[in-house]
Amino acid sequence: MSYHLPSHVSFGFVGGGAVLLDIEADRYLMLRGAEAGALAALGTSGAPRSGADPALDRLTARGLLAKGPGAAVLPISxxxxxxxxxxxxxxxxxxSALEIGRYRAGASLRLRFQGIGATVARWRALKARHLRGRADxxxxxxxxxxxxxxxxxxxPWRRLCVPDSLALARFLWKRDVDCDVLFGVxxxxxxxxxxxxxxxxxxxxxxxxxxxYTPVFRL
Structure with a gap:
C-alpha cells in the first residue's frame, strides 16, 4: 500500500516532531512519536518499510494522508x-501605494470572507497566470x-504577515519575480x-x- 499527501496538507519537521498545516481547515497539528516516525519513514517511496502501521491508519482516518499514488510525502524544503x-x-x-493597497485589501477581504484555503487557491492561480513563460x-x-x-x-493598515505576504508576492509576480510565500512555525x-x-x-x-521559523507550507 502506498500513501501520498492530500493537496491541502504540507508539513515540516520541527522540534523532534512533525508540524502539519491543513490549509483548508486553517489549522496546525503537531505529530510526535509513532505518527511523526511513520510520516518520516514514508520518504520518497510513499510506502511503509514494513507491513500495516497503525500510525498510518490513524493519519489516513484524520485526512492527513491518503492512500494510493500522488504527491510525495516529503517536508517542505x-x-x-x-x-x-x-x-x-x-x-x-x-x-504605487494605490496598487499595493489594492492587493493588500484584496488579500484581507478574501481571507476574511473565504478563508485561507480559498485564498491560497486563488493566489496559486494568480502565480501561474503571472509567471507563465515570464518568470525571472x-x-x-x-x-x-x-x-x-x-x-x-x-x-494605514497595521502589518499582518499573511495578507502582507500575499500582497507583496502578487506585486512581485506581476513583475516576473518567481518568489514563494512561506508559512513557518x-x-x-x-x-x-x-x-x-x-x-x-x-x-x-x-x-x-x-x-x-521552520517552513511548513510553500505557495
Whole structure:
C-alpha cells in the first residue's frame, strides 16, 4: 500500500516532531512519536518499510494522508535565507501605494470572507497566470521589494504577515519575480509566521524576523 499527501496538507519537521498545516481547515497539528516516525519513514517511496502501521491508519482516518499514488510525502524544503533585501543597500524601484493597497485589501477581504484555503487557491492561480513563460525576467527583485516596503508605509493598515505576504508576492509576480510565500512555525512557545522569499533572498522581513521559523507550507 502506498500513501501520498492530500493537496491541502504540507508539513515540516520541527522540534523532534512533525508540524502539519491543513490549509483548508486553517489549522496546525503537531505529530510526535509513532505518527511523526511513520510520516518520516514514508520518504520518497510513499510506502511503509514494513507491513500495516497503525500510525498510518490513524493519519489516513484524520485526512492527513491518503492512500494510493500522488504527491510525495516529503517536508517542505527551501534554503535558509542568507540576506534580506530590506537590509541590503541599493536602489528601491518606485512603487504605487494605490496598487499595493489594492492587493493588500484584496488579500484581507478574501481571507476574511473565504478563508485561507480559498485564498491560497486563488493566489496559486494568480502565480501561474503571472509567471507563465515570464518568470525571472526581472533583474533586481531586491530593489522591487525595497520599493514595495517604502510604499507600504503610506498605507494605514497595521502589518499582518499573511495578507502582507500575499500582497507583496502578487506585486512581485506581476513583475516576473518567481518568489514563494512561506508559512513557518516555531515551538516553545508555538508561533506561526508568513514571509516572502526568492532563493536565499528574503524579500518581506529582516533576517532575524524569520530565523527561528521552520517552513511548513510553500505557495
Amino acid at each position: 527551501v534554503p535558509a535565507p542568507t540576506a534580506s533585501a530590506l537590509e541590503l543597500a541599493g536602489k528601491a524601484e518606485r512603487a 525576467r526581472a533583474t533586481d527583485p531586491g530593489a522591487m521589494a525595497r520599493g514595495y516596503a517604502a510604499a507600504r508605509v503610506q498605507l 516555531r515551538i516553545d512557545p508555538f508561533a506561526a509566521h508568513a514571509w516572502v522569499q526568492k532563493g536565499e533572498l528574503l524579500l518581506s522581513d529582516n533576517i532575524n524576523a524569520v530565523a527561528d
